[in-house]
Amino acid sequence: MVESGENPAWLEVLMREKFFNACLVHEEAKKNEKNILCLDCCFSICPHCFTSHTSHRLLQIRRYVYHDVLRLEDASRLMDCSFIQSYITNSAKVVFINQRPPTRQFRGSGNICCTCERSLQSPYLFCSISCKIDDVMKRQGDLSGFLRDCKYLPLTENALDDGLMTPDSTLEPVGSARTSSGSGGYGGVVWCRTLACTAATTEIVRRKRSNSAATCRRITAASSTAPGAPASLLNRRKNTPPQRAPLY
Structure with a gap:
């Protein structure tokens, strides 16, 4: 987890905030999930709060298999996302923000996360942004080489609906997650x-x-209208065994 100090405050909020909760300011409005992080104000907002932060750096949070993710393109503007495993949802590459639950170890080719030992595809070394931050802090002691100076994040009001929970992203089974390499797609x-x-x-x-x-x-209709049809044949019940002829 990110340690407080020289690290930017928005990074701590990104790692610890519970996104997609209802906005208390717009509690009665539809689509009021807080899925935007204002990097300048260091708190999450909903799409209805967008007009009050148009001049700020806004980072949109998305959902994938019930976890918070960032578009790889947006995250790369703020930090070094190399060797973090990415996935594809809604035709966009995304990376997980926080550490994911561990998986059962398997035998075969592939890598494991350097922090949580989760199974990964080659050549990835981290399953989430949080895991890479923990590894950088252990090796270097700070995030000076990890963070990037970003003064502007392109986010328009028309693009906000993309970040809401959609059925094709949140209901997709974990086993069918498509990676950037195309496996499992x-x-x-x-x-x-x-x-x-x-x-x-x-x-x-x-x-x-x-x-x-x-x-x-x-x-049945043909049998009932056939001339000379025996009554015993027509009235015979289903599965009734035939009677044996008498012996002489």
């Missing part, structure tokens, strides 16, 4: 194909049952 396609196959199978079964019922009705 077919998870959504497999899910769609599974739904399509299930729907097709259901339709086929429904049609077979419908055709079978119609065939039974036609056979």
Whole structure:
């Protein structure tokens, strides 16, 4: 975790703030989640607070698999994001802000996070910004070589809706997370194909049952109208075994 001192105050807020809570100032308004960090005021705001901070540096927080992330492009303006594993959501690369829950270790190729030992893809060394900050602080004692001087962050009011929780980002299973290398990117396609196959199978079964019922009705109708049909044959119950002929 970031230590207080010479480090910028906005960085501490970024690491510790609980984003996407309702804004108390605009409590009755829709889409009032606090998903923007004002780097100059060092607190989070909602899209309705945007007009009061248009001249400030604003950093938009996004959600991916129920965790806070930053667009890699935005984060790279503020800090060195090299070797932090990135993912793709809504056609944009993102990096996690805080350390992620540990995963079960596996055998095979790949790296592990230098801080929390979470499984990573090669050549990444950190699973989140927080893990890289912890590693830099242990090795160097400060973040002078990690942080970058950024005096402007491009954020327009029309782009704010992108950062809200959307179904295709927050409901995507963790196992189908697409990385920047493209591995695992077919998870959504497999899910769609599974739904399509299930729907097709259901339709086929429904049609077979419908055709079978119609065939039974036609056979019954034909048997009842056939001349000379034995009454015992027409009234025979289903699954009733035939009677054996008498022995002479």
